[in-house]
Amino acid sequence: LSSCFSALSLLPSRCLQSQILCFYRLEANTVAQRFSSPGYPKGYLPKSRCQWQIRASEDNAIFVTFPFFHIEDDCSDDFVSIYDSLSPDDSQAITEKCGQRPPSNPLAVTSSGNIMLINFITDSVVQRPGFEAEYKAIPKSKVKTCGGVLSENKGVFTSPLYPSFYPPSVDCKWTIKVTVGKKVRVKFTMFRMKEPGVDIRVCHKDYVDVMGTKYCGEMSSLDLTSETNVLDVSFHSDESFTDKGFSAIYSAFDPANPCPNKFACASGICIGEELQCDGWNDCGDMSDEMKCRCEEDQYSCDNGLCKPKLWVCDRVNDCGDWSDEKSCSCGENEWRCGDGLCMPQDVVCDQKMDCEDGSDEASCKTSPGICSDFSFKCMNAQCVNKVNAQCDRVNDCSDDSDEANCACGTRPYKLNRIVGGQNAELGEWPWQVSLHFLTYGHTCGASIISAKWLLSAAHCFVTNRNVFIFTHSQCYSGMQDQYKQDGVERRAIKKIITNPDYNQMTFDYDVALLELSEPLKFTNTIQPICLPASSHVFPAGMSCWVTGWGALREGGSKAQLLQKAMVKIINDTVCNIVTEGQVTSRMLCSGFLAGGVDACQGDSGGPMVCFEESGKWFQAGIVSWGEGCARRNKPGVYSRVSKLVDWIKKETGI
Known part of the structure; x- marks a missing residue:
């Protein structure tokens, strides 16, 4: 050459x-x-x-x-x-x-x-x-040396040269020996051995072998338990294609009491006792929901699972076999409208709005002229009856407006999947903003929705019908660590617009817009989040993420590093009951009814975002209010962005 x-x-x-x-x-x-x-x-x-x-x-x-x-x-x-x-x-x-x-x-x-x-x-x-x-x-x-005998009762071992890519043509074997009478538990906190053309059910190239089973590919959860006090772990890499490898924690435990004061999952991991038989698959293998004796406030599914009675007839397959929905008011050949009214099955997709909310014509390609709450409204006033048509890489509108303004909701950096991590990685949530007031440091969160506009909660700025004067306030974009300014863009706030219908007593319409003094420069760590259309559906049970620097526990101090937590959207019926009727249509609940995971003080105004199959992240909620933090049957309440998006777009021109 x-x-x-x-x-x-x-x-x-x-x-x-x-x-x-x-x-x-x-x-x-x-x-x-x-x-x-x-x-x-x-x-x-x-x-x-x-x-x-x-x-x-x-x-x-x-x-x-x-x-x-x-x-x-x-x-x-x-x-x-x-x-x-x-x-x-x-x-x-x-x-x-x-x-x-x-x-x-x-x-x-x-x-x-x-x-x-x-x-x-x-x-x-x-x-x-x-x-x-x-x-x-x-x-x-240094490249070829790995493996050995691990005789302590707990420790860490990794693939060769981790976190760098492991080298080709390496074989390692670790023999873990713990006290006689105990067993070995291994938890992989990072596991990635991906290779083109490999069937992960066979793992014929690079793999980890534990108790005769080979593991490869990328795993979000892998916990293994030995049968005796000795466990062999082998690692093999062939001559081609390497990857990050793995990092694992091992520990000794007493088989008679494998999880002191906790519930032992079949996979070997331990979860809080309060999470057993609560209707959620906390173990990941459903072992915490098996062999449950349903309580009075629970519904017994045909498959033996227990689910809250509040989930019955909510149009969500909570049991997994539809048994919680089969005995509802509508007959076998009837359609249940969104408001609960039953209609004959043949009203579905008949190009007429038989249900008051139009749910019988939602997602019907044969109903082009029908416009309902479920329809995506194109710029030319055309209605598209397709769930979440916005930014799905398919031009559904004749004017292509459903695919316009889709330069949002992406994370430029390629990030590893860290199992069970709570500290956010740099660039993982590039739309997250930290708002600082005077000398108090971080006070509220916000999200980037354009170069000049941020989205937050009204209650962060309104008190006794007055808006805080933010002359000495700053917002920080691209921040991960509150004590580090590298790559962070600081901006003053030019204007605060709170929703005129915001109610301080009920937190209804809890939304605010912040106009920046000068536009942001989008980088790898600073990006806008996608706003959902008013018809966008975030179904109950969907896993989403809430982020912020709020308190790590109720009454605790604020976090230095940006925190992330996975939460599940809770259906509106349950949300309304557990909040004793305080939820309006501009609100949604998310979290875990069993408690343990939630937003907290200081997270207010921050985003709850959900990942769609289109590859885009959309903001479903704004952290608004809740009773305490992570309490049982007290999920977090968020402002529902899809119900506020028309006002947001009108005020910002986005």
């Missing part, structure tokens, strides 16, 4: 006219050295074909990390491929990557021997900064 200079200003005209061909030979030693993609950081050109051949002495391997990595997000256009050889042989491929990675999750790879090849291929006309890489030689013994 012909050599071309890496500085764009010095690129020979011959290379600019066709392909940019770059070839480098590098010698790795124990001192770290750097190289970068052509044109970095201004941006690489399309049709680049670059190679870096790296060699080290025979007793060393090569370790390469990428402190900065930002390539076009489509790997069919632009990508970096890395090989455990000096030729681009797929059987020796270590990995192939594109997209952009946060500083907290850099790409880092290791060779099995003393050679490595890095290819950089670009076809896209979309210009991105490229990458910067650091390489050095490390002893082969």
